[in-house]
Amino acid sequence: xTNDAARSLPEDPADWLCSYPAGEGADLYRAAAPEVQRVxxxxxxxxxxRSGPGRPxxxxxxxxxxxxxxxxRLTGDDDERDWPLTPMPLIIGAKAWSALEKxxxxxxxxxxxxxxxxxxxxxxxxxxxxxxxxxxxxxxFARKMLGVVPASGHxxxxxxxxxxxxxxxRWRVLSDRLRLANGVGxxxxxxxxxxxxxxxxxxxVHTRRLATFFGELRGGLAxxxxxxxxxxxxxxxxxxxxxYPEQAHLAxxxxxxxxxxxxxxxxxxxxxxxxxxxxxxxxxxxxxLDTNALDPLAFDARSALGVPDLLRACxxxxxVMGNWPGVEVMESRAMxxxxxxxxxxxxxxPLALPQVRTIWGGEGEHASALAERLDDWLxxxxxxxRASGLPGPGxxxxxxxxxxxxxxxxxxxxxxxxDYCGQDMARLATTPVLVSNAEGAGALLPRPFSLxxxxxxxxxxxxxxxxxxFARLCSGTQVQAALMGDSDLSADVxxxxxxxxxxHARTALASEPAVQRGGGILASQAADNLFWLARYAERAExxxxxxxxxxxSSIDADGGLGQDPAVTAALVRLLYLWGAISxxxxxxxxxxxxxxxxxxxxxxxxxxxxxxxxxxxxxSLRQRFSRDFWAMVARPMPRIDTSQPQAMLIAAxxxxxxxxxxxxxxxxxxxxxxxxxxVDIGRRLxxxxxxxxxxxxxxxxxxxxxxxGDALNAxxxxxxxxxxxxxxxxxxxxxxxxxDLLLLDPDNPRSLAYQAQxxxxxxxxxxxxxxxxxxxxxxxxxxxxxxxxxxxxVEELKDHVLQDIETRLLGLSEAISTRYFLxxxxxxxxxxxxxxx
Numbered sequence: 109x110t111n112d113a114a115r116s117l118p119e120d121p122a123d124w125l126c127s128y129p130a131g132e133g134a135d136l137y138r139a140a141a142p143e144v145q146r147v148x149x150x151x152x153x154x155x156x157x158r159s160g161p162g163r164p165x166x167x168x169x170x171x172x173x174x175x176x177x178x179x180x181r182l183t184g185d186d187d188e189r190d191w192p193l194t195p196m197p198l199i200i201g202a203k204a205w206s207a208l209e210k211x212x213x214x215x216x217x218x219x220x221x222x223x224x225x226x227x228x229x230x231x232x233x234x235x236x237x238x239x240x241x242x243x244x245x246x247x248x249f250a251r252k253m254l255g256v257v258p259a260s261g262h263x264x265x266x267x268x269x270x271x272x273x274x275x276x277x278r279w280r281v282l283s284d285r286l287r288l289a290n291g292v293g294x295x296x297x298x299x300x301x302x303x304x305x306x307x308x309x310x311x312x313v314h315t316r317r318l319a320t321f322f323g324e325l326r327g328g329l330a331x332x333x334x335x336x337x338x339x340x341x342x343x344x345x346x347x348x349x350x351x352y353p354e355q356a357h358l359a360x361x362x363x364x365x366x367x368x369x370x371x372x373x374x375x376x377x378x379x380x381x382x383x384x385x386x387x388x389x390x391x392x393x394x395x396x397l398d399t400n401a402l403d404p405l406a407f408d409a410r411s412a413l414g415v416p417d418l419l420r421a422c423x424x425x426x427x428v429m430g431n432w433p434g435v436e437v438m439e440s441r442a443m444x445x446x447x448x449x450x451x452x453x454x455x456x457x458p459l460a461l462p463q464v465r466t467i468w469g470g471e472g473e474h475a476s477a478l479a480e481r482l483d484d485w486l487x488x489x490x491x492x493x494r495a496s497g498l499p500g501p502g503x504x505x506x507x508x509x510x511x512x513x514x515x516x517x518x519x520x521x522x523x524x525x526x527d528y529c530g531q532d533m534a535r536l537a538t539t540p541v542l543v544s545n546a547e548g549a550g551a552l553l554p555r556p557f558s559l560x561x562x563x564x565x566x567x568x569x570x571x572x573x574x575x576x577x578f579a580r581l582c583s584g585t586q587v588q589a590a591l592m593g594d595s596d597l598s599a600d601v602x603x604x605x606x607x608x609x610x611x612h613a614r615t616a617l618a619s620e621p622a623v624q625r626g627g628g629i630l631a632s633q634a635a636d637n638l639f640w641l642a643r644y645a646e647r648a649e650x651x652x653x654x655x656x657x658x659x660x661s662s663i664d665a666d667g668g669l670g671q672d673p674a675v676t677a678a679l680v681r682l683l684y685l686w687g688a689i690s691x692x693x694x695x696x697x698x699x700x701x702x703x704x705x706x707x708x709x710x711x712x713x714x715x716x717x718x719x720x721x722x723x724x725x726x727x728s729l730r731q732r733f734s735r736d737f738w739a740m741v742a743r744p745m746p747r748i749d750t751s752q753p754q755a756m757l758i759a760a761x762x763x764x765x766x767x768x769x770x771x772x773x774x775x776x777x778x779x780x781x782x783x784x785x786x787v788d789i790g791r792r793l794x795x796x797x798x799x800x801x802x803x804x805x806x807x808x809x810x811x812x813x814x815x816x817g818d819a820l821n822a823x824x825x826x827x828x829x830x831x832x833x834x835x836x837x838x839x840x841x842x843x844x845x846x847x848d849l850l851l852l853d854p855d856n857p858r859s860l861a862y863q864a865q866x867x868x869x870x871x872x873x874x875x876x877x878x879x880x881x882x883x884x885x886x887x888x889x890x891x892x893x894x895x896x897x898x899x900x901x902v903e904e905l906k907d908h909v910l911q912d913i914e915t916r917l918l919g920l921s922e923a924i925s926t927r928y929f930l931x932x933x934x935x936x937x938x939x940x941x942x943x944x945x
Contacts, residue, residue, distance in 0.1 A: 125137060125145070125148055125149050125152050125540065125552065126149075127552075128540055128552045128554075129552075129553070129554065130538065130540075130554050133275060133535050133537065133538065134272075134273045134274055134275045134277075134537035134538070135537060135538045135539065135554060136198060136199075136200075136273055136537060136538070136539040136540075136557070137199075137539065137540050139273060139277045139537075140199070140200075140201065140204075141201055141203070141204070143201065143606065144199060144200070144201035144204075144604065147199055147201075147313050147604050148199050148540070150312070150313055151196070151197065151199065151309065151313060151602075152196070152542075152552075154306060154309040154312065155195055155196065155306070155309075155542065158305075158306055158307070158309075165195045165305070165306075165542070166194070166195050166542065166543075168195075168305045169193055169194075169195050169301060169302065169305040170190065170193075171305070172301040172302075172304045172305045173190050173191050173193055173301050174190060174739075175304075175735065175739065176297065176300060176301055176304075176735050177730070177735045177738050177739050177742065178190070178191040178193075178294075178297045178301060178353070178357075179191060179353045180294075180350070180351070180353060180354070181350050181352070181353070182350070188353060188742075191294065191297065191298075191301075191598065192596065192597045192598055193298055193301055193302065193597070193598050193599065193600070194541055194542060194581065194597050194598070194599045195302075195305075195306075195542045196539075196540055196541060196542040196552070196599065197302065197579075197599050197600035197601060197602045198539055198557070198559065198579045198599055198600070198601045198602065199313075199602050199604055200601070200602070200603050200604070201603075201604060202603060202604065202605045202606065205575070205603045208271075208279055208461075208561070209573045210460060211279070211460040211461030212269055212461065212561050212563055212573055213563060213571045213573060214451075214455070214457070214459070214460050214461065215267075215269060215281070215284070215459075215461055216264060216267045216563045216571050217455060217571070218447065218450065218451050218454060218455055218459070219264060219267065219284065219286065219435075219438055220262070220263050220264045221454040221455065222438060222450060222454060223263035223264065223432065223434075223435045223438060224257065224261065224263055225454070226243060226434075226437065226438070227253050227254055227255070227256065227257055227263070227432075227434055227435075228255070228257055230254075232450060232453070232454075237446070237449060237450060237453055238446050238450065239470055239471065241470050241526055242440070242442045242443055242445075242446065242468065242470060243437055245440075245442065245470070245490065245491055245526055245527075246437045246440050246442070246443075246491045246492075247400070247491060247492070247493060248287070248398065248399060248400070248434070248436040248437045248439065248440075248491075248492075249434075249437045250399045250400075250407065250433055250434035250437070252406050252407070252419065253399070253419075253432075253433050253434035256419070256422060256423045256433075256434075257432075258332070258422075258425075258428065258429075258432055259332075259425045260332040260428070262328075262332055262432075262565055262569070263431065263432040263435050264286065264430075264431050264432070264435060264565065265325070265328055265329055265332075265394070265430030265431055265564065265565045266289045266292070266325065266394075266430055266431060266562065266563070266564050266565075267284070267285070267286060267289075267431075267562070267563045267564075268284075268285040268286075268289050268290070268291065268292070268560050268561065268562050268563070269281055269283070269284055269285065269461075269560070269561055269563075270282040270283045270284075270285065270558050270559070270560050271558065271559045271560075271561060272534060272536050272537050272557075272558055272559070273537035273559075274534075274537070278462065279461065279559075280461075280462050280463060280464060280534065281461055281462065281463035281464065282463075282464055282534070282558060283439070283441075283444070284438065284439055284444070285439065285560070286431055286435050286436050286438055286439050287398055287399075287431075287436040287439060288351070288396055289562060290351050290354070290560075291354075291560045291562075291577075291578030291580075292354075292358070292562045292574070292578070293351075293354035293355065293357045293358040293361075294354055294578055294598060295318065295560075295562065295574065295576055295577055295578040295600075295601065296318055296322070296357070296358075296361065297354075297357060298578075298579075298598060298599070298600040298601075299318055299576065299600055302600040310602060311608075313602070313604050314604050314605040314606070314607060314608050315602040315603065315604055316575035316576070316602075316603045316604070316605065317575070318574060318575065318576055320572075321562070321564060321572060321573075321574040321575065322361065322362060323567075324564055324565075324566035324567055324572040325362075325564035325565075325566075325572075326340065326362050326363075326364075327566060327567025328430075328564055328565035328566050328567055328569070328572075329392045329394065329428060329430055329565075330392070330567070331567055331568075331569060332392070332428045333391040333392050333428050334391065334425075334426075335389075335391055338391035338392055338428075339365070339381075339388065339389060339390055339391050339392075339629070340362075340364050340390075340391065340392040340393070340394065341364055341365045341366075341367045341372075341381060341390050341392070341393050341394070342355060342358060342359045342362070342364040342365070342366050342367070342393075342394045342396065343367055343368070343369070343372075343393050343394065343395045343396060343397055344356075344359075344366055344367070344368055344396050344397075345368070345396065345397055345401070345413050346368050346413070346728070347724075347727040347728045349396075351396070352727070353730070355396055356727075356730045356731040357731070359731045360730075360731035360732075364394065365381060365629055365631060366731050367381055367390075367631060368413070368633065369397075369411075369412070369413045369414045369415045370633060370930060371631045371632065371633050371634075371930075372390065372415045372418075373387065373415070374415060374416065374417040374418055374420060374421050375387065377420050377421055377424040377426050378421060378426045378427075379393070379415070379418065379421045379426070379427050381629065381631055382631060382632045382633075382930060383629045383630055383631055383632060384630050384632060384635050384782055384786075384874065384875060384928045385629075385630075385782075385875035385877075386875070386877050388629050390427070391427070391428060392427070392428035392429065392430070393427065393428070393429050393430070394430045395429060395430065395431070395433075397413055397414065398436065399433040399434055399436060401413045401414050402414040402415070402418050402419070402433055403415060403416060403417065403418040403419045404416055405417055405419070406418070406419040407419075419433070430565075439492065440490060440491045440492060441466055441468070441488055441489070441490050441491075441492075441529040441531065442468040442470060442490040442491060442526075442529060444463060444464075444466045444529075445466040445467055445468040445474075445529065446468075447459065447463065448463070464531050464532050464534045465531065465532045466529055466530070466531045466532075467485075467529065467530045467531075468490055468526070468528075468529050469490065469521060469525035469526055469527070469528040469529065469530070470490070470525065470526035474530075475521070475525035475528075477530070478521070478525075478528065478529075478530040479518055479521055479522070479525075482506035482507075482509075482514065482517075482518070483506050483507040484506070484507075484530075484533075485505075485506050485530035485531065485532075485533070486503045486504070486505055486506070486530065486531045486532070486533045487503065487504055487505075487506050487517065487528060487529075487530055488502070488503035488504075488528070488529050488530075488531060489501070489503075489527060489528065489529070490526060490527055490528055490529045491527070495520070495524075495527040495528055496520040496523075496524070496527070497513075497516045497517035497518075497519065497520030497521065498517060498520075499513055503531070505533055535556075536556035536557060536558060536582060537556070537557065538554035538555055538556055538557065539554070539555065539557045539579070539581070539599070540552045540553070540554065541553050541554070541555040541581060541597070541599075555581045555582070555597070556581070556582045557579055557580060557581045557582065557599075558579075558580050558582065559577050559578070559579055559580075559601065560577050560578040560579075560580065561573065561574065561577045562574040562577060562578070575603040576600070576601040576602065576603055577601045578598070578601070579598060579599040579600070579601050580596055580597075580598060581596060581597040581598065581599060582596055630781075630782045630783050630786075632928060632929050632930045633728075633929070633930050634728070634729060634732070634783070635782065635783070635786045635928055635929060636925070636928075636929035636930065637725040637726075637728050637729050638729060638732075638783055638786040638787045638790065639786045639787070639789060639790040639924070639925075639929075640721075640725050640790060641722055641725045641726050641729065641741075641787065641790065642774075642786075642787045642788070642789075642790030642791040642794070643790040643791070643793065643794045644718045644719075644721045644722040644725070645718075645722050645767055645770055645771075645791070646767075646790070646791045646794035646795055646798070647686075647713070647718055647794050647798075648715050648718035648719055648722065648763075648767060649763075649764060649767040649768070650794075650795075650798045650826070651683070651686065651688055651705060651713065651714070651715055651718070652706075652715060652760045652763050652764045652767070653764065653825070653826045653828075654679050654682055654683060654705075654826065655683075655702050655705055655706060655715075655756070655760045656757060656760045656761060656764065657679055657822055657825055657826060658676060658679050658680070658698060658701070658702055659698075659702055659753050659756055659757040659760065660757060672809070672817070672818040672819065674809050674819070675806065675809060675818045675819050675822050676698070678805045678806050678809060678819070679805075679806075679822070680694055680698075680701055681694075681805060682801065682802065682805055683701065683705045683713070685801075686713040687711060687712040687713030687714075688704070688705035688708075688711055688713035688714050688715075689701055689704045689705050689708075689711060689713075689714075690704070690711065698753075699750075699751070699753050699756075702750075702753070702756055703750035703751075703756065706748060706750065706756055706759070706760065707745070707748055707750055715745075715763065716745050719745055720745075722741060723741060723742055726738070726741045726742070727742075732783060733773075734773070734777055736773065737770065737773040737774075737777065740766060740769055740770050740773065741770060743766070746759055746762065746763070771791070774787055774788070774791075782874065782875070785870045785873060785874060786928075788866065788870060789867060789870045789871070789924065792863040792866045792867050792870070793863070793867060793917060793920065793921055795858070795863050796860055796863035796864060796867070796893075796913075796917055797914060797917050797918075799827060799850060799851070799858070799859070799860045799863070800860065800910045800911075800913055800914045800917070801914065802823060802826055802827070803823065803847065803850060803851065803910060804907055804910050804911070806819040806820075806822055806823050807819065807820075807823065807843065807846075807847060808907070817841065817843075820841035820842070820843065820846045821841055823841075823846060823850060824841060824846060824849075824850075827850050827858045828858055829849060829850065829856065829858055832849065832856065833845070833846065833849055836849070844902050844903070847902050847905060848902045851897070851902065851905055852897060852900065852901075852902060852905070860897065860913070861894075861897045861898075864890075864893045864894040864897050865894060867890045867893065867894070867920065868887075868890040868891055868893075868894045871886045871887050871889075871890040871920075871924070872887060872890075874886070874928070884927060885923040885926070885927060886920065886923045886924050886927050886928075888923075889916065889919050889920040889923045890920055892916055893913060893916045893917060893920060896909070896913070897913075
């Protein structure tokens, strides 16, 4: 906004782009044909009509981003950020797009043919068209993949290419992307958020839809599988990966199970996913892992992300993989130097889509040219890794190096010239970016951009180009990384036709599928995460109820009221035994105790810690939940003034309401399948433990008292049962009726008996593996908890009985984990051993 070129938007929206201050060089709007420029202007008018004082369109788009839960993570960040989508899309006319499509498809054909040669006969190397060092020098050269080829001959199922616009209006290739299709999910999310924020605007300008592309991608993977109804999985490095939110969104949209390496196992040359019902065959994998990480037995033995023996499944033709392991060797800048020549040889046609001129230092004459005319080149590592002598991991203009840097680089190049490439210093084209202020006014500014176009092998086996792409609005004039930078923005990419699409044009994800029911397979790790998500949430809610009881009574005490000190001491003891406070904090004033139990991030039983744990396991499950549900789980811990008891009380109440809303989402929106059962098992198990523990601590205070007592009132409040009790009994809380309601009443959804019955029902409905029809350990453990509660009377529920039930509940948790989950060393919130004494 401080740039001299910035100017306020004219009052007449029709003039927005007429006065757009395009800078020097190529600009997407200025280069468009007149009829496409009119579409730009129509979109600008539409955005103006949807903007106004106090509601700028940028805020409306940002609100959709938040509601949809679209996030990303910068490299090195622990927390996710809202996706940075700008309101003004990139607009490309159908005629210009048609020529671009042909060039991108030709490039995909070329790279598939080159992969077939590199991993097969290697004729290009043998005949001298491609230096062997251009392959062997790459860290992605997978020697063990030589001779291992897919039965279909399809080495590539997805391909992405980064482009920029030249001053002559032609698109030029910046780089090829074969390892990962980063951005393909964000292109879909950009369209979804922009459409929701702007209504029918895109349809009004005849924008092509994206859904068919994803149906073709799925159909192309399925086509190469040996089975009629194949199971296709998306293999992710895990939730800590920078693009994990994108992977989760894609898996949900395409209906693919989202799996990690530890979910999978190779048996007899076939790939299986470990599920709660035993191993299930996987026919195809869309991988988001580097080849080096795929199989620790074949590639990098240090990899904890891959699947042992996965190469065998590929070699025996039992697994389709997009993309085939080893193809990323073609991503290097060194390879780009030879693609024009290889296209003439392999496809017998010239390369239609020009690329940034590249030379590789591995050839003597090019090494000399690079060193002698250093100022003319953008110097970059030849194989993607940091090269000695360069100031950083990316590309650097030779003319920008100081004397010391120049000398160091030339010395390093003399020792290992093959580590360097020189490229023309292509300047990125610009595109209009709408910047709005709080009043809805703002400026249209030119900003450098690159366009990533995606290609997929379709259901017919032919290549299909996404009618759009991923636009990255860069903070500088060069693209330095594959992923978003700190100041980068993104924009939707709209391909517009002169006439509306035909009404019968297919817009669904795919043709109508066969009718199915159920929620699909449930991987063991997913079941584990569902179970613990519910337990962390339930445990946090119980802690909040205890805090609300303490805080409410302490505030009343300031006015001369307050509960029995013995009750308060018991509640504090519960917090200590649950690991919400330390022994030192247990002796502190009540305000300090509550502040620690609420917000102390390192105490394993505090609300802040439990919420962070719930969000951690929830990130691995986001493809299974609605956006509304995930938005509630992912919402950060509110800022709380822990010096004010009233502020903590308000925060505790609001958080209880949030956890209640999460439970309501599960109750109303999850299919009643295995995933829902593991969520409910976790919740019921944690609630049963809490009831036992609270009764043991509080009921003892009122021993011998026939009625009344703060302890019984506190118990009813903690279990959310005061209304139920008052509707049933005309007297105040009495020990027998309260304990019957909380422990033995099978119709009370908060009672111990109700939890035991629900646990028994859930466990009985889970799949079994044995063929003997004998009861398995979880079923026996659940029945052992329920049986005594069906026959005991309230006066028989002594402390040792409740202690035995607690022990059995913990045994049930262990039995479920052993039977259904993968082996793990999950650190769970600490529970003092003395609690069970």
